[in-house]
Amino acid sequence: MAESRAPEETAAGRPDLAAMMAPLSRALVAAELPVLRAHGLSMWAYVVLLALSRQPVRSQSALAQAIGADKTRIIGVLDGLQERGLIERRADPADRRTHLLSLTAEGRRVRDAAQAGIQRQEDRLLARLPAEDRDAFLRALQTLSALPREEIVGNGARRPRRSR
Amino acid sequence: MAESRAPEETAAGRPDLAAMMAPLSRALVAAELPVLRAHGLSMWAYVVLLALSRQPVRSQSALAQAIGADKTRIIGVLDGLQERGLIERRADPADRRTHLLSLTAEGRRVRDAAQAGIQRQEDRLLARLPAEDRDAFLRALQTLSALPREEIVGNGARRPRRSR
DNA sequence: CGCAATCATAAGCATGTGCCTACTATAAGT
DNA sequence: ACTTATAGTAGGCACATGCTTATGATTGCG
Secondary structure: OOOOOOOOOOOOOOOOHHHHHHHHHHHHHHHHHHHHHHOOOOHHHHHHHHHHHHOOOOOHHHHHHHHOOOOOOHHHHHHHHHHOOOEEEEEOOOOOOOEEEEEOHHHHHHHHHHHHHHHHHHHHHHOOOOHHHHHHHHHHHHHHHOOOHHHHHOOOOOOOOOOO | OOOOOOOOOOOOOOOOHHHHHHHHHHHHHHHHHHHHHHOOOOHHHHHHHHHHHHOOOOOHHHHHHHHOOOOOOHHHHHHHHHHOOOEEEEEOOOOOOOEEEEEOHHHHHHHHHHHHHHHHHHHHHHOOOOHHHHHHHHHHHHHHHHOOHHHHHOOOOOOOOOOO
16 A cells, blocks of 8 residues: 555545645634734624625624624624724614614725735735646635535535524 | 625735635535544544544644644544544553554544545535636645645744643 | 653633523514 | 514523643653
């Protein structure tokens, strides 16, 4: 048995996707944290800012679902963001139970600043890839990350994503 | 400011690496779980099997460090694997404090079976990528995941990876 | 030999988080 | 009107995990 192979490989040709992706992803997140803290943001706060960038409206439940967070857990995050004036939480005139969420100008500013810092770090990392691979890598990553979760997990009833 | 852009994008051109990678990675791990459970393996157990595939020897501390786990947390995992006869834990004749860890034949068998199941699922996913992108993606992923953690996190004193 | 360091192990604390229940305000169906 | 359902909020349980301390066995240094 030829034991002279690259790490993580076995008989087949490649390491598990997840085995490569999970530690890498954790490292990327760890690298983000100091940048976010410099802007006074928690990871969840940043995720919220990004999510609200895409679609200014929504309700808290919808937001929670969109970012894969627990509905009851983001309340404190939203409280903090609202206090700092980064988001707005207005009662929906059509349905006064729900809160319309949107970024303020200051929220956009903080998001841009944080994201710029983060991407500067990430670019440093991407620079290690040959240019051809880099583009394909980003393209592939966007393709895969755009897939609905069920496509990846397999339609089994895992993580019921309860709406309650 | 042109607000008519693809989702997740802001002023710059691409979404954050981590923002794409983290959910994708979590989904991949979630997809693995049922397969692993079918083979009676926990995630940590599988990680241990993979790590021991690469380098049969080691000590428990070294193993823990290699897979980014807590030294005290993998004890139970090793106990379980040993009980099932998937790994061997022999006292090192040279240093009787440490345990030499290695896969048994049965351990290799279970690892191969589990890995085959996992990669079959992952291949289904990779099939969604155009062939050119797929190869570059895997190449890039292997490159990035082979980097030492400090290269990614930035040499700051984060996650001291204590050896105690 | 005597002392500091190291390994495996056990036990515990603090935190983050998934999940559940309960409660109020509001909405919608009958 | 009455009932059911839903949004936001609060509180709490359970579990995994990072980190710490303590202990016994063993090693290695002086």
